[in-house]
Amino acid sequence: WSINDFEIGKRLGQGKFGRVYLAREAKSQYIVALKVIFKEQLEKYRMHHQLKREMEIQRNLRHPHVLRLYGWFHDAERIFLILEYAHGGELYKELHRIHHFSEKQAATYIASLSHALAYCHEKHVIHRDIKPENLLLDHEGRLKIADFGWSVQSQNKRHTLCGTLDYLAPEMVENKSHDYAVDNWTLGVLCYEFLYGAPPFEADNQADTFRRIMKVDLTFPSTPHVSTDAKVLIMQLLVKDSAKRLSLEKILQHPWIIKNAD
Numbered sequence: 273w274s275i276n277d278f279e280i281g282k283r284l285g286q287g288k289f290g291r292v293y294l295a296r297e298a299k300s301q302y303i304v305a306l307k308v309i310f311k312e313q314l315e316k317y318r319m320h321h322q323l324k325r326e327m328e329i330q331r332n333l334r335h336p337h338v339l340r341l342y343g344w345f346h347d348a349e350r351i352f353l354i355l356e357y358a359h360g361g362e363l364y365k366e367l368h369r370i371h372h373f374s375e376k377q378a379a380t381y382i383a384s385l386s387h388a389l390a391y392c393h394e395k396h397v398i399h400r401d402i403k404p405e406n407l408l409l410d411h412e413g414r415l416k417i418a419d420f421g422w423s424v425q426s427q428n429k430r431h432t433l434c435g436t437l438d439y440l441a442p443e444m445v446e447n448k449s450h451d452y453a454v455d456n457w458t459l460g461v462l463c464y465e466f467l468y469g470a471p472p473f474e475a476d477n478q479a480d481t482f483r484r485i486m487k488v489d490l491t492f493p494s495t496p497h498v499s500t501d502a503k504v505l506i507m508q509l510l511v512k513d514s515a516k517r518l519s520l521e522k523i524l525q526h527p528w529i530i531k532n533a534d
């Protein structure tokens with residue numbers, strides 16, 4: 273491939289290493305997201321080897337809820353990643369538009385994430401940074417994890433996007449060694465945010481968020497649209513001891529998921 277094989281459309285996002293554009297492969301007319309990474313930026317941040325490793329990992333991930341990396345090419349100063357285009361855009365924008373998801377919608381997204389994470393863990397991949405900014409929707413509203421490990425920030429930047437602690441598990445915030453169970457904690461944070469419209473440990477500043485995470489200072493606003501089963505699942509995921517968090521398999525068998533997920 274070369275850049276001449278593609279017609280470039282609107283910009284979809286941008287970040288430290290480059291930008292993402294809507295693009296169409298000229299012969300097949302196939303629509304993709306084309307990510308442009310500047311080599312000098314990579315050198316500057318010594319990210320060349322990490323990018324290569326990420327690309328090998330990503331290329332081998334094939335799952336309906338993990339955004340595809342179809343391939344890549346480069347020229348003198350840039351590396352181009354040919355990524356799956358998610359027609360529905362950012363899940364996060366949809367969440368903000370309607371303030372919170374229904375229990376059916378939230379349970380469907382949590383089930384999709386659990387399936388995708390179980391697949392990634394089976395492939396020994398944990399660093400799926402699953403905060404809302406990294407979640408996209410396809411043309412049918414199905415969830416796709418796009419691991420922006422490259423701090424590619426979408427144009428509608430979230431006020432807490434850079435460096436938000438909201439999604440980090442206690443062991444990560446304490447910078448301890450962490451394992452697969454961090455993703456289970458994050459699922460609890462996301463489930464809460466899908467249902468209430470804001471993450472559970474949100475605070476005015478990072479220090480307070482840090483304190484609330486470490487204390488697992490969890491409160492549920494009284495609202496009729498969230499069932500007790502949903503709160504039980506969230507409480508079984510937001511557990512400080514990572515060994516005691518509900519496993520991905522158990523999430524998929526949870527009464528709230530069985531009842532509500534499509």
Ligand SMILES: CC(C)CCNC(=O)Cn1cc(-c2ccc3c(-c4nc5ccccc5[nH]4)n[nH]c3c2)cn1
Nearest residue numbers: 284292305326327330356357358361418419420424
């Ligand atoms: C190999 C390694 C570096 C990991 C490869 N993964 C990435 O580069 C992660 N990444 C995915 C993207 C990305 C960003 C946006 C989109 C979109 C998309 N569709 C949209 C529809 C409406 C509004 C915005 C949209 N963005 N589709 N696919 C995307 C893919 C940016 N970085």
